[in-house]
Amino acid sequence: MSPLAHLAAIPVLLPLAVGAFLLLFSEKRRGAKAALSVTTLTILLGVAIALVAMTLVPTAEGDPPVIVYPLGNWPAPFGIVLVVDRLSALMLLLNAVLGFGCLIFALARWHKMGPRFHTLYLMQVAGLNGAFLTGDLFNLFVFFEVLLAASYALLLHGSGTVRVRASLHYIPINLVASSLFLVGVALIYGVSGTLNMADLARVIPTLEPHDRMLLEGGAAVLGLAFLVKAGMWPLGFWLPTTYSAACAPVAALFAIMSKLGIYTVLRLSLLFFGEESGASAGFGAEWLLYGGLATIAFGGIGALASQSMPRLAGYCVIISSGTLLAAIGTGNSAVISGALFYLVSSTLAAAAFFLLIELIERGRDAGADVLAVTMEVFGDPEEDIEDEDAEVGIAIPGTIAVLGGAFLACTVLFAGLPPLSGFIAKFAILSAVINEAGGVSAVHWLYVFLLMLSGLAVLVAMTRTGIRALWAPQESEIPPVRAAELAPVLLFLFLCAGLTVFGGPVMEYMDVTAQVLYWPQEYARDVLGGQPAPATLPGGTEP
Amino acid sequence: MELILAIGIGILAGSGVWLVLRPRTYQVIIGLSLISYGVNLFIFVMGRVRIGMPPILKPGTVGDPAGFADPMPQALVLTAIVIGFAMTALYLVVLLAARGLTGTDHVDGREE
Numbered sequence: 001m002s003p004l005a006h007l008a009a010i011p012v013l014l015p016l017a018v019g020a021f022l023l024l025f026s027e028k029r030r031g032a033k034a035a036l037s038v039t040t041l042t043i044l045l046g047v048a049i050a051l052v053a054m055t056l057v058p059t060a061e062g063d064p065p066v067i068v069y070p071l072g073n074w075p076a077p078f079g080i081v082l083v084v085d086r087l088s089a090l091m092l093l094l095n096a097v098l099g100f101g102c103l104i105f106a107l108a109r110w111h112k113m114g115p116r117f118h119t120l121y122l123m124q125v126a127g128l129n130g131a132f133l134t135g136d137l138f139n140l141f142v143f144f145e146v147l148l149a150a151s152y153a154l155l156l157h158g159s160g161t162v163r164v165r166a167s168l169h170y171i172p173i174n175l176v177a178s179s180l181f182l183v184g185v186a187l188i189y190g191v192s193g194t195l196n197m198a199d200l201a202r203v204i205p206t207l208e209p210h211d212r213m214l215l216e217g218g219a220a221v222l223g224l225a226f227l228v229k230a231g232m233w234p235l236g237f238w239l240p241t242t243y244s245a246a247c248a249p250v251a252a253l254f255a256i257m258s259k260l261g262i263y264t265v266l267r268l269s270l271l272f273f274g275e276e277s278g279a280s281a282g283f284g285a286e287w288l289l290y291g292g293l294a295t296i297a298f299g300g301i302g303a304l305a306s307q308s309m310p311r312l313a314g315y316c317v318i319i320s321s322g323t324l325l326a327a328i329g330t331g332n333s334a335v336i337s338g339a340l341f342y343l344v345s346s347t348l349a350a351a352a353f354f355l356l357i358e359l360i361e362r363g364r365d366a367g368a369d370v371l372a373v374t375m376e377v378f379g380d381p382e383e384d385i386e387d388e389d390a391e392v393g394i395a396i397p398g399t400i401a402v403l404g405g406a407f408l409a410c411t412v413l414f415a416g417l418p419p420l421s422g423f424i425a426k427f428a429i430l431s432a433v434i435n436e437a438g439g440v441s442a443v444h445w446l447y448v449f450l451l452m453l454s455g456l457a458v459l460v461a462m463t464r465t466g467i468r469a470l471w472a473p474q475e476s477e478i479p480p481v482r483a484a485e486l487a488p489v490l491l492f493l494f495l496c497a498g499l500t501v502f503g504g505p506v507m508e509y510m511d512v513t514a515q516v517l518y519w520p521q522e523y524a525r526d527v528l529g530g531q532p533a534p535a536t537l538p539g540g541t542e543p
Numbered sequence: 544m545e546l547i548l549a550i551g552i553g554i555l556a557g558s559g560v561w562l563v564l565r566p567r568t569y570q571v572i573i574g575l576s577l578i579s580y581g582v583n584l585f586i587f588v589m590g591r592v593r594i595g596m597p598p599i600l601k602p603g604t605v606g607d608p609a610g611f612a613d614p615m616p617q618a619l620v621l622t623a624i625v626i627g628f629a630m631t632a633l634y635l636v637v638l639l640a641a642r643g644l645t646g647t648d649h650v651d652g653r654e655e
Contacts, residue, residue, distance in 0.1 A: 138619055138622070141623075142622065142626070145626045145630070148630075149629070149630065149633065152633055152637070153633075156637070156640075160644075161644045161645060161652065164637060164640050164641045164644050164645075164652070165641065165645065165651070165652040167637045167641075168568065168637060168638070168641050168650055168651075168652065169650070171630075171633070171634050171637060172563060172571055172575060172634070172650075175575050175578075175579075175627075175630055175631075175634065176563065176575070176578065178626075178627075178630070179578050179579060179582045182582045182583075182585075182586060182623055183582055183585060185586075185619075186582075186585055186586040186589040186616070186619070187589065189589055189590075189615065189616065189619075190589035190590070190591075195615075
């Protein structure tokens with residue numbers, strides 16, 4: 001094992017260690033804590049970039065490399081492994097960028113709103129990284145719990161009735177989802193005798209029909225747990241309420257939590273039920289497709305009906321989840337490659353939007369949004385007359401101009417309009433769906449239609465909100481915004497612009513990543529170190 | 544033996560689900576606990592039900608797998624119990640905070 005392979009463990013170990021270490025400091029030494037957190041996130045960003053760079057170099061055989069890190073140095077099916085392939089590296093980088101930006105935002109104000117913010121924040125990052133890296137199902141569960149435990153506390157950060165009330169729903173839903181996770185894991189172990197993902201990819205094609213049924217049942221129960229996280233309709237009702245209750249930097253970090261659900265569904269469905277998995281091939285794909293379509297529709301309607309900006313952002317997250325799930329359901333690697341681009345772009349856009357909302361809302365009364373919608377319906381005669389005379393010739397204040405520009409960029413990103421990356425992502429998905437070999441089925445046309453329609457719905461909803469909040473503000477002050485708070489928003493938006501400018505190379509990376517996902521047996525061989533497939537069935541069917 | 548265990552797990556999980564769907568936070572937390580007991584038993588049983596068999600080999604011996612219980616689910620269940628316990632404790636705190644802030648023990652934070 002090359003010394004560089006140790007980099008694979010750092011995204012988990014470093015934030016865990018630093019997070020625990022920060023507990024030793026008194027809450028008054030916030031400066032030191034902040035400095036340590038920022039240093040940690042900076043290192044994680046460097047490590048993530050290094051890992052992505054390592055996955056770019058093909059191996060001697062010309063395959064994309066898979067870095068396997070055996071914790072405790074036991075070989076793969078028996079020991080626990082961390083696995084870095086192109087998809088994991090991509091998600092790590094996305095998480096590091098997001099974590100870094102949101103932390104900078106939090107340092108301006110939010111980290112003073114409650115105790116132990118930095119520890120919880122680092123634990124959340126560690127849990128996310130671990131879930132992206134782990135190579136076996138039970139550790140996936142453990143990392144899910146680590147990030148969920150941190151997220152319960154982070155949701156409550158800043159306290160207040162709204163947050164406690166949201167937690168009252170969020171925590172039980174996730175506890176029940178975790179129970180489903182365990183039931184799924186136990187069923188899969190009971191049938192196959194292994195929990196290593198790569199080993200499972202090898203064992204599943206050899207299963208007997210009566211065991212296969214149980215395994216598929218287990219996988220379906222497991223999938224439910226991930227789909228709750230991803231927010232698939234009808235499992236995602238909790239999402240807008242929870243995300244809108246959380247404080248801005250936390251909500252922005254949560255944007256990648258729903259993508260974690262998508263990531264696990266993508267990884268596991270292709271590993272377990274890829275084309276090479278015998279009778280189970282394509283299991284659950286239809287459910288993902290139809291579920292995804294329903295989710296897009298639900299998100300679109302929800303976005304139109306939203307009366308407040310945080311809820312609108314929540315529904316945008318749901319739409320992006322639906323788009324991704326349906327893309328996975330199509331089972332076409334070209335669609336998946338577009339979906340991966342969409343995943344990166346929509347996560348950054350959602351995070352930027354959550355941060356932006358908090359900045360905009362600072363200068364407004366609570367309930368201004370509801371009032372605005374009511375006025376839209378019933379009209380306000382005075383307003384029309386006043387506006388014409390009084391506000392002619394008044395320059396737009398600089399802060400509002402920047403906020404408005406950022407809001408516009410978010411709108412363009414979510415609606416999927418040119419010139420930003422949202423357009424390229426949607427275009428990649430749509431062109432792959434339409435150019436499918438053997439004609440486009442009716443359901444796929446429906447997908448195309450819903451994708452367009454959801455873009456329109458978001459455009460309408462966000463334009464309406466934007467006009468009310470920024471263009472025609474009613475007796476609101478200019479929100480006091482610091483440069484450090486604006487910087488992360490602009491960082492995320494510039495990254496989206498960068499994705500557009502470097503669309504070609506990024507898309508190439510996504511293409512190869514998506515293709516690799518369709519070779520589960522290669523992945524299994526890399527992780528298990530080239531061992532031949534078992535002649536007889538391990539575990540399970542023994543007396 | 545399997546039948547008794549299956550019925551036991553079914554009753555635990557069924558009562559748990561019913562309680563989780565009730566409107567009082569105390570019922571919800573008891574329901575969550577019952578579900579997690581049911582699930583823990585389920586994981587344990589997935590290693591096959593065997594009576595009076597050790598999960599580990601004695602030093603220096605070579606064992607026949609048929610004479611041993613599967614140690615994996617036992618290790619998994621231990622982790623699941625610890626995590627489940629911690630999460631229940633955390634929810635208990637939120638429950639108390641909600642009771643204090645909203646003045647009601649309804650899960651929506653207000654009476655219908």
